[in-house]
Amino acid sequence: MGKALFITTMFIEFLQNQQLLLILISGIFTALAASFLGAFIVVKRMALVGDVLSHVALPGIGLALLINIDPIFGAAAFLLVAAFGTWFIEKKTALPPDAIIGTFFTATLALGVLLVPNQELFESMFGNIFAVRFSDAMVIVVVSVIIFILTLILSRRLTLSIAAPDLAKSIGAKPDNSYLVFLLLFALSVALGIKLIGSVLMGALTILPAVSARNLSWSLKSFLSFSVILGVLMTGLGIVIASAFNFPPGPTVILSGIVFFVISLFFKKHG
Amino acid sequence: MNNNVPILEVHGLSVAFNSEEVLKDISFSVSEGDVLAIIGPNGAGKTVLFRALMGLIPFDGEIKWRDSAQIGYVPQKLFEKAELPLTVKEFFILKSKKLFFKDKQFIKSIDHELKSVGLKPEILNQQLANLSRGQFQRVLIAWAILGHPNVLLFDEPTAGIDFVGEGNIYNLLHKLQDERGMTVLIISHDLNIVYRYADKVLCLNKEGLCFGEPKKALTTEQIERLYGESAFYHHHVH
Numbered sequence: 001m002g003k004a005l006f007i008t009t010m011f012i013e014f015l016q017n018q019q020l021l022l023i024l025i026s027g028i029f030t031a032l033a034a035s036f037l038g039a040f041i042v043v044k045r046m047a048l049v050g051d052v053l054s055h056v057a058l059p060g061i062g063l064a065l066l067i068n069i070d071p072i073f074g075a076a077a078f079l080l081v082a083a084f085g086t087w088f089i090e091k092k093t094a095l096p097p098d099a100i101i102g103t104f105f106t107a108t109l110a111l112g113v114l115l116v117p118n119q120e121l122f123e124s125m126f127g128n129i130f131a132v133r134f135s136d137a138m139v140i141v142v143v144s145v146i147i148f149i150l151t152l153i154l155s156r157r158l159t160l161s162i163a164a165p166d167l168a169k170s171i172g173a174k175p176d177n178s179y180l181v182f183l184l185l186f187a188l189s190v191a192l193g194i195k196l197i198g199s200v201l202m203g204a205l206t207i208l209p210a211v212s213a214r215n216l217s218w219s220l221k222s223f224l225s226f227s228v229i230l231g232v233l234m235t236g237l238g239i240v241i242a243s244a245f246n247f248p249p250g251p252t253v254i255l256s257g258i259v260f261f262v263i264s265l266f267f268k269k270h271g
Numbered sequence: 272m273n274n275n276v277p278i279l280e281v282h283g284l285s286v287a288f289n290s291e292e293v294l295k296d297i298s299f300s301v302s303e304g305d306v307l308a309i310i311g312p313n314g315a316g317k318t319v320l321f322r323a324l325m326g327l328i329p330f331d332g333e334i335k336w337r338d339s340a341q342i343g344y345v346p347q348k349l350f351e352k353a354e355l356p357l358t359v360k361e362f363f364i365l366k367s368k369k370l371f372f373k374d375k376q377f378i379k380s381i382d383h384e385l386k387s388v389g390l391k392p393e394i395l396n397q398q399l400a401n402l403s404r405g406q407f408q409r410v411l412i413a414w415a416i417l418g419h420p421n422v423l424l425f426d427e428p429t430a431g432i433d434f435v436g437e438g439n440i441y442n443l444l445h446k447l448q449d450e451r452g453m454t455v456l457i458i459s460h461d462l463n464i465v466y467r468y469a470d471k472v473l474c475l476n477k478e479g480l481c482f483g484e485p486k487k488a489l490t491t492e493q494i495e496r497l498y499g500e501s502a503f504y505h506h507h508v509h
Contacts, residue, residue: 156370157370159365163357166325166346167349218356218398219357
């Protein structure tokens with residue numbers, strides 16, 4: 001296929017370019033953490049919460065720019081607080097979390113748009129392929145691996161808490177605690193993706209691989225594996241295309257993910 | 272077996288959700304190795320009682336388990352089935368104390384429990400969502416008795432369970448009671464079952480209406496009071 005040849009040629013060129021290699025590695029590790037966590041977000045039916053939560057990054061970025069620190073720290077701080085807030089609201093009230101969080105966090109998006117200067121605003125929302133430096137890539141790789149391992153350790157308890165909270169409690173597990181750790185990990189993973197993918201589209205990077213994987217899978221193991229593999233594939237492919245055509249990386253990654261999703265529909269098993 | 276000291280004693284148990292009383296001043300006790308049936312109309316607080324007994328929700332009053340009591344719980348249902356892809360084996364492994372690594376001893380005991388609920392090992396590779404209701408119920412029981420608890424809390428599904436040959440769920444519970452000396456608390460919707468299998472019965476409609484041996488405690492008047500007159504025939508004639 002001509003397209004495959006084209007991509008292969010691009011890929012070889014790519015490896016010769018250190019900056020792009022750096023970006024590819026950052027992207028793949030970002031996807032590794034995000035798509036693994038995303039599998040649980042999808043089966044817990046909290047895709048909306050996950051998506052809206054990522055908007056909280058924006059005022060954090062704005063504030064960080066105002067006081068002149070790296071935006072990723074501002075984003076991470078705001079996201080972690082928002083994740084804790086989400087957990088707290090769900091635990092303490094009987095109100096549906098979607099409604100509260102949807103309203104409250106969308107307001108923070110509005111605030112973020114006012115706070116962040118125009119150029120940075122676009123990059124924060126949709127990613128900038130050239131913003132990733134070597135030090136950023138190092139942080140992304142290390143934190144992603146930590147998130148990945150912690151999620152792996154958490155995954156049995158988390159699955160049981162989602163499937164049957166009462167059964168989880170009946171064997172002495174603490175569903176509330178695993179859920180909190182999970183939300184905090186998710187917040188961190190969104191913060192990691194802001195430079196490359198952008199805050200608006202991190203939600204999609206989290207969810208897309210998982211919904212595609214759900215169509216293909218027959219067990220928990222296959223579901224989690226497909227989710228991670230598809231996340232890495234769509235991000236890799238998206239970045240290659242983005243750098244070839246000088247597109248912003250976030251939208252390109254998401255669109256390549258949509259292609260995988262459409263393909264996965266043909267494999268959908270009913271059950 | 273020490274039948275004189277109850278394995279569970281409940282005194283003046285009350286549960287309220289948002290100041291609405293769901294359970295009011297319930298008292299009963301269960302001897303080791305007994306089958307206690309809990310009956311009552313929908314919304315009587317039967318499942319709430321179980322959740323309180325397991326310490327999953329806050330309550331007033333006293334729930335005293337013997338120190339040696341280990342509870343296995345069979346819920347009425349799990350999650351929305353199609354959402355989470357899980358094989359039967361994976362579902363069992365979720366109970367493992369090891370959070371990541373394989374536990375060979377644990378996997379062996381899964382086979383053992385499958386056999387004792389009358390399921391074949393082949394079922395392990397099936398998806399949980401594809402099981403028949405009867406198979407699913409047995410899987411839930413096997414899950415609950417994995418690790419040999421001495422008390423079983425069994426929340427029977429409202430709709431009947433489809434039995435295919437090899438005896439029904441109640442024979443199975445009876446077998447567990449005989450072979451392992453398990454104490455069984457069962458929420459039941461079928462009065463025939465209560466008469467046939469239970470040592471004691473607790474009638475519940477937010478408050479405890481009767482408690483004792485089924486033949487003595489479960490008089491016609493009592494059943495009418497519990498379910499209302501019309502419901503009586505529905506429940507009794509099965």
